[in-house]
Amino acid sequence: xxxxxxxxxxxxxxxxxxxxxxxxxxxxxxxxxxxxxxxxxxxxxxxxxxxxxxxxxxxxxxxxxxxxxxxxxxxxxxxxxxxxxxxxxxxxxxxxxxxxxxxxxxxxxxxxxxxxxxxxxxxxxxxxxxxxxxxxxxxxxxxxxxxxxxxxxxxxxxxxxxxxxxxxxxxxxxxxxxxxxxxxxxxxxxxxxxxxxxxxxxxxxxxxxxxxxxxxxxxxxxxxxxxxxxxxxxxxxxxxxxxxxxxxxxxxxxxxxxxx
Amino acid sequence: xxxxxxxxxxxxxxxxxxxxxxxxxxxxxxxxxxxxxxxxxxxxxxxxxxxxxxxxxxxxxxxxxxxxxxxxxxxxxxxxxxxxxxxxxxxxxxxxxxxxxxxxxxxxxxxxxxxxxxxxxxxxxxxxxxxxxxxxxxxxxxxxxxxxxxxxxxxxxxxxxxxxxxxxxxxxxxxxxxxxxxxxxxxxxxxxxxxxxxxxxxxxxxxxxxxxxxxxxxxxxxxxxxxxxxxxxxxxxxxxxxxxxxxxxxxxxxxxxxxxxxxxxxxxxxxxxxxxxxxxxxxxxxxxxxxxxxxxxxxxxxxxxxxxxxxxxxxxxxxx
Numbered sequence: 001x002x003x004x005x006x007x008x009x010x011x012x013x014x015x016x017x018x019x020x021x022x023x024x025x026x027x028x029x030x031x032x033x034x035x036x037x038x039x040x041x042x043x044x045x046x047x048x049x050x051x052x053x054x055x056x057x058x059x060x061x062x063x064x065x066x067x068x069x070x071x072x073x074x075x076x077x078x079x080x081x082x083x084x085x086x087x088x089x090x091x092x093x094x095x096x097x098x099x100x101x102x103x104x105x106x107x108x109x110x111x112x113x114x115x116x117x118x119x120x121x122x123x124x125x126x127x128x129x130x131x132x133x134x135x136x137x138x139x140x141x142x143x144x145x146x147x148x149x150x151x152x153x154x155x156x157x158x159x160x161x162x163x164x165x166x167x168x169x170x171x172x173x174x175x176x177x178x179x180x181x182x183x184x185x186x187x188x189x190x191x192x193x194x195x196x197x198x199x200x201x202x203x204x205x206x207x208x209x210x211x212x213x214x215x216x217x218x219x220x221x222x223x224x225x226x227x228x229x230x231x232x233x234x235x236x237x238x239x240x241x242x243x244x245x246x247x248x249x250x251x252x253x254x255x256x257x258x259x260x
Numbered sequence: 261x262x263x264x265x266x267x268x269x270x271x272x273x274x275x276x277x278x279x280x281x282x283x284x285x286x287x288x289x290x291x292x293x294x295x296x297x298x299x300x301x302x303x304x305x306x307x308x309x310x311x312x313x314x315x316x317x318x319x320x321x322x323x324x325x326x327x328x329x330x331x332x333x334x335x336x337x338x339x340x341x342x343x344x345x346x347x348x349x350x351x352x353x354x355x356x357x358x359x360x361x362x363x364x365x366x367x368x369x370x371x372x373x374x375x376x377x378x379x380x381x382x383x384x385x386x387x388x389x390x391x392x393x394x395x396x397x398x399x400x401x402x403x404x405x406x407x408x409x410x411x412x413x414x415x416x417x418x419x420x421x422x423x424x425x426x427x428x429x430x431x432x433x434x435x436x437x438x439x440x441x442x443x444x445x446x447x448x449x450x451x452x453x454x455x456x457x458x459x460x461x462x463x464x465x466x467x468x469x470x471x472x473x474x475x476x477x478x479x480x481x482x483x484x485x486x487x488x489x490x491x492x493x494x495x496x497x498x499x500x501x502x503x504x505x506x507x508x509x510x511x512x513x514x515x516x517x518x519x520x521x522x523x524x525x526x527x528x529x530x531x532x533x534x535x536x537x538x539x540x541x542x543x544x545x546x547x548x549x550x551x552x553x554x555x556x557x558x559x560x561x562x563x564x565x566x567x568x569x570x571x572x573x574x575x576x577x578x579x580x
Contacts, residue, residue, distance in 0.1 A: 054470075057473070057474060058473070059470055059473050059474075079473075079476045079477060079478060080476040081476075082476065083474065083475055083476030084476075086474075087474050087475075088470065088473075088474040089474070090468065090470040090471065092468075094468060095467065096330075096332075097466045097467070097521050098516070098520075098521050099463075099466075099520070099521045099522065100520060103520065103521070103522050104467075107460075107463060107464060107467070107475060108475075110460050110463075110464060110475045110476060110477075111475060111476040156474075156475070
């Protein structure tokens with residue numbers, strides 16, 4: 001759990017949202033993200049993870065409730081000012097424009113009139129892609145592409161980064177490398193990260209997770225508190241066992257026969 | 261980047277120079293007599309300036325449209341703007357009306373272009389936004405309708421009007437004259453300035469609406485601005501000299517080889533390339549079989565179509 005003294009960056013109070021007039025998709029959603037927090041967002045397909053991330057960055061507007069960024073309603077920010085505080089990385093990087101890596105990363109500076117101290121080269125260095133600066137983005141592997149966009153986000157300099165399933169399509173090495181990279185950056189720059197993900201084994205190593213069911217927060221806290229066998233059965237509809245390694249670290253395994 | 265833009269600028273001025281001084285009558289710029297001065301200033305210069313304006317408008321519109329529609333095959337004519345312009349222009353030419361003198365046909369074409377452009381914009385508008393797929397489909401649909409009406413009109417008309425209308429539709433620069441230049445300049449440069457000021461937004465839009473939003477832009481508002489800029493440039497271009505095929509499609513792809521995909525460079529490069537190509541096409545069109553003139557649209561299409569097919573064979577090119 002976050003310490004009470006932690007400065008809150010993003011706060012949602014009873015937020016509601018619906019895609020159609022009939023059904024509410026998100027109802028009475030309340031949670032907050034503190035400075036330097038690293039949160040994993042979990043839930044079954046269609047539970048509302050992407051919708052929640054899009055609400056948090058202002059792509060979608062809540063139909064009710066309060067959504068504030070640094071104690072000010074998100075909707076009152078000018079677009080450029082908001083972009084300096086919060087950045088969002090969509091799940092699909094459907095990229096067929098042959099921008100070079102450096103061109104793309106430099107777009108992170110678009111919200112700025114007076115350039116910040118960090119340069120595109122430094123951002124590329126942070127994600128280990130300095131040598132690819134002049135390559136075309138269309139020629140990169142999935143992992144490199146993902147890291148290029150992360151570099152753009154870092155250059156954008158936002159204190160809160162929202163990532164929608166950044167681990168999708170990455171092999172296990174890149175998945176772990178990306179989580180480590182984001183964690184290092186959090187430690188170094190005290191940014192907050194909210195990341196939607198599907199791999200419960202990776203989420204078990206997070207400091208904090210949020211489990212979503214039907215557009216509501218089912219549980220939020222440390223993985224040990226939230227990701228219990230019962231909660232996973234309830235939210236994903238599948239029976240699993242949480243095991244412990246000799247060093248005490250938890251991992252998940254599924255039951256051969258699911259209960260009906 | 262700078263050397264490449266410099267090379268492109270040099271090519272551009274070479275093309276302009278060549279079209280000014282070469283033709284059925286070659287002109288020596290260092291010894292101008294009365295006749296050659298007359299040809300240069302009264303015939304060639306307005307014609308070359310109109311060709312440059314049209315080529316620039318089409319080239320930069322193509323670069324913008326391929327970006328906002330996120331489609332490498334988009335060109336300014338895909339939005340139906342040119343078909344609408346052709347329909348009203350042909351109507352004017354065939355019926356022989358002349359309420360504004362030599363300005364009648366350009367004004368009719370411009371009105372047709374703006375009317376179809378607005379209709380496409382309205383059809384592409386849904387849920388408080390301008391959607392690329394809807395724009396594209398509305399453009400293609402309206403384009404077919406206008407072409408069908410144009411065919412109908414032409415199939416029931418005879419005589420000289422029909423020949424002139426056909427020539428106009430394929431791009432006819434022979435009617436270029438000075439009075440058209442200022443108004444062409446106003447729309448073409450106006451559109452290019454608006455598009456140029458929004459070049460960063462266009463780059464962001466090419467990554468997708470969610471990225472554009474995350475980078476601090478309002479995607480739908482940017483698309484509307486760019487769409488209006490493209491609409492005005494295309495309308496001005498079509499009304500100046502008819503339909504010139506392939507520049508809007510071909511030149512942005514060529515420019516991309518030179519300066520890459522960043523719209524801040526791609527747009528000016530496409531404008532320079534478009535201007536240069538149309539000058540050269542017009543030069544070829546009027547020099548190859550004098551005194552007959554081949555419509556510039558035919559020449560650009562004859563150069564453009566094989567190049568386009570060649571592009572199709574290449575792997576990495578079909579990317580906007």
